[in-house]
Structures are given as structure tokens and as C-alpha cells.
Amino acid sequence: MAKLRIGTLERLRQIEGSLESRARRVRKRWLAILQAAVGAGLAYWVAQAVFGHDSPFFAPITVVIILGLSGGDRIRRAVELAMGCTIGVGLGDLLVLYLGPGVWQISIIVGISLLVASFASKSPLVSNQVAIGAILIATIMPPGTEGGGPARMLDAIIGAIIGLATIALLPSSPLNSGRHEVAKLLGIASSVLDDVATALDKGESGELDRAIHAVHNTQPDINNMLAAAKVGREMTSLSPLMWGARRRVRSLERILPAVEQTMRNARVLARRALVLCDDGDRVSTRLVNIVDELADIAASLSDLFDGEADAVEATQIPGLVRRLQILAASADMSAIRENGVLSEYVILAQSRSITVDLLEVCGWSRESAMSALAPTSETPAYPHERWPGIHEDDD
Incomplete structure (x- = not known):
């Protein structure tokens, strides 16, 4: 039975449009709403009931801003936000008290606020919050209004603390x-x-232009992957409820360089395949099968990571590793046709590199993955390891 082939864009739409992915996005959205609602209400109550502030405006505002921060380092940025908001509110109170409201006063207040912020921290977040806090005081909450003075600065600190506590007590999945x-x-x-x-099998470039374009545009996805892992690590540090997931988060982080390298090697492989097809050259059937097998293994790994069941991984990863071992042992110089062209050698080399990358995605070290490859040198840096059940035909 012929293998069903799907294009790059179709595969991407399949992943993005899966019911599981949609359900995950809905859960994430509802969790964000719940965190903001609970955190804002709690911060307002703490500032009002515990500290006696009549109108703790900055407490819930700071919570919402902190919960809206994306990416990693939310703890550091929450501290910067609290510092910026505190400095801005205090500085705004002081400057408006002496300068008063007005057009030229706003310019001076913002200028002085940004100057002070530049000495306090190099972070743009601190500078922005200092200026925003001062502007709020100079426009809608001038000195003398209810809840003014140091209480506003304390409200910002309360909001920052409650925001981080909300993330810790209502955490999202770190994985x-x-x-x-x-x-x-x-x-x-x-x-x-x-x-x-497909292109190598038919000797026609076909959809390679579109595939190359798709793989060239994956840098934002790579950045998202790295940022998501960073958030997961931060979540396991911040939330006691997620401390048990630290080992799995570290395991996920270890494979990220291999995933990124897989994309880079696939890009080079696709470009070289395009050159080969445009030149009118062909490759051996064995080399076509190697690339085809790598595509199938990568698809299986994609499906595996798109799920959430560790038990499934435990049963499926060994089978994929076995297939990669067999592939690595067979990807030697004999896969090149007699009088093979340069592009054919490059395709073999990139296929070997992707095999190593996928073994690392499966949890292998790079040294072990390299030693699985059939040697192409008389003095390989990583001597080839013979695995039971893979080399019997050679004996």
C-alpha cells in the first residue's frame, strides 16, 4: 500500500487545527482569565481590608499587567514592574505636588521620570512603568485624591506579590x-x-520551492519553542504544585537544540535536493528510502509530542530509536550511486546529521547518536557501535 504523502502546509494545518490543540488553547485562555480575575480581586481586598487603603487602584492593575507578561523571566520582570511602578508613582506624587498639572508640566515630569529610571535600571520595562505611573498621577490621580501618597507605592508592591502568588497557586502546565x-x-x-x-524519487522539484519557503519561515516557531520551555522551567521554580515536573521539564529542555538543528539540516537538505533536481541528476533508491524513513520517524515523533501521555512515550520511543539505529547503520557510502554527483553526497551527509538529531530528540546523547552511524572514515571520532539485531546480516 502506497504511503500517503502530505505537503508541508497541509501537515502544519493538521497540527494547528487538531481538536486536541484547540482544546488546549481554550483551557489556556480560561486559565488566564481565572488567574486575572482571582488575582485582581485578591489584591484589591488585601490592599483595602488588610492595609486600609480606600481606593487601591494600583494593586489590581499591577496584577493584571504581571499576569499579561509572556515568555520567561516573569519573576524578574515582575520585580522590575513593581520597582518601576513604585518609583513612577512616588516620583509623580512629588513632581505634581510642586509643579502642578498642565501641558509643559507633563513634558517635564515624563522627562525627569525617564532620567531617574535610566539610573535605577537599564530595563525598558522599568522605564516604561516609571513614566506611566508618573503620567497617571499627573493626569487622573493627582496628589490630594483618595488613596494618594505612599499608599499608592505600597499598592504596586502588593499587586506584584499577589500576581506572582496567583501564578504559583493557579499554575498552567509547564510542559x-x-x-x-x-x-x-x-x-x-x-x-x-x-x-x-518525493522530489528525489520522481526527479522533479515539484513542491520543493514551497517546502523550502516553509522551513525558512520557522525561526518564529523556534523562538516560541525556546520561550515556552523557559516559561515551563520558571513555572516549576515558582509553583510548589509543579515541583514534581522539574525532571520532565529538564528533559524537554535538553532536546530543544536537537529539534532546532533538525530544522536547519532539513533546510540544507531541501535546498540541495532542489539543486540536484534542477541539474537533472538522480539519486539511488536506497537514499530516497533513507530520506523517506526519516520523514516518517519525524512525523511519529511529532504525533508523540503533540500528546500528553508519558506512558505512550515509554512504549513508542524505543521502537523509533530502533528504526533510527537501523537507518544510521545503513547510511554509509554504499548508498551513493557509482559516479554519484556532489549533491548526492550532500544529501547523504545531511540525512546522517538528521538521524543523529532525531536520536537526540529521543533522549540519546550526541556521542551515542554519532557512534550509531556507519563509519565513513578509517579513523572516526566516534567509533561505530554494533547493536544486537541490526548487524546480523554482516556476520
């Missing part, structure tokens, strides 16, 4: 986003390799 981004990238790599195998 789901990172796994989904890994699945998306492996899905794209699979489709690119699938398109390459």
Missing part, C-alpha cells in the same frame, strides 16, 4: 506549550523531508 511547539517543528521537518523524498 504542554513546549511539547506542542516541538511537535509543530517536527511536523514541519517531516513534511519537508517527505517532499524531498
